[in-house]
Amino acid sequence: MKTNDIAIVLPSSKSISLRSLILKSLHPKVSFQGHLSDADDVNVLRRLLRDLSSLEPAEENIPTLDCGQSAAAARFMLAILATRPGSVVILDGDPQLRRRPLAPLVDALRSLGGNKIEYLGAEGCLPVRIEGGEPIMKLVEIDPSMSGQYVSALLLAAAATPRGLHVRMTHPPASRPYIEMTCAMLEKAGAPNDYAPNHTTIRQQPFDSYNTIRPLVVERDWSAAAFFYTAALLLPHRRMRLVNLNLDSLQGDCVAADIFRQLGVSSKEARSPYRNSRSLLIEGVGEMRNHLIYDFSDCPDLVMPVAVSCAAMGIEAHLSGLKTLRYKECDRLQALDTELKKMGAIIESKEESLHIMPSVLKPEQTVCTYGDHRIAMAFGTLRILFPDLKIDHPEVVTKSFPDFWNQLDQIVNSI
16 A cells, blocks of 8 residues: 655664663573664664673683673673672773663662672773672672663663562652563563662562573654654644554653654554554644643653753753663763753753743754754754754764664655
8 A cells, every 4th residue: 555654764773772782791591573773872782792792701801892882791891790600890981881870770789799890090980890609698789869770771771680589669760661671571581670660779689490481572652653653743733654653652751652642642552454453644734732842751762852852942942860860971961951042042051951931943053962862852853844954963862763864864855
């Protein structure tokens, strides 16, 4: 069946791909359905795991594993290395990654005993020297308010230990749905846990040959899909088909469908009559609210497309739960404030929130990406309204969505 829909091919989920790689490296019987993401972060982790498997014991020249700019790879590898007996490795990264905090995870791993982790540069950041060892303690406490990846890292490492771990969260976690994703994937991989969203302690059991192992399904990426919801909002009554994306998703960022519904974008699943696949049809229907209030504590990656959407459409918005945005690839809260104001937006920025007043955007300068892929993609969608808009360093999108500009060009060229 031929349609006039613009078909958007999204990348595979970066978060699911990262966890799939870790689980496959920890248990040889783990398998997955679908293609792993080709994002930079995933390629970095793939290289790190390959390098780790070929390391030879060294007493003098300690090998260095380079995480590039991938914070997720650094956090997951830190936990795996610290709980792996016999490993002595230096973990490092690019200057950008060296500024991102690791102290809560390092403190938690040190408390387990059996390992030694030493900072080689600034306290609380990479590079670190790690001497791995089997955990002595079974209970570990961690403050995940800065990043839920700290918890995910501990849980993934716990599955490869003889006794597992009890992970107690001392504060409400950032990005809770990503912890739920990790727990669900561990269950499928044969490492049960008793996670409940209202509990503070997760009891993660180790892999067991008697447990059922089911293939991990690598979904399309909902964080990437959000940028095309922006496109649908900016180009109403032009239907787009997000290929192989489902509303019923393991990813917490599927709440993008509900957020953008409030802004006037409809979502409807469509199953292909020729193959066993589903896609999502999205369309700006023009029935938007003039005010949005939303707490992004569980979905911080959606702040950028939502903020840009509201500013572009003159929608007043109060966006809260933004604490962790200051510790991403850049200070995303400051970047949004600066770049939107350059375009004429009226914004009040606070420590953990952003208030956008109705205004008219008139971009006259190049958008600075601050080396951040999500800033580049969020502002890049404005090319639908402003075809001459310039984005500095557009190549940064390879961190999560290498084909973003080609997919966006389909929409821009259809106008």
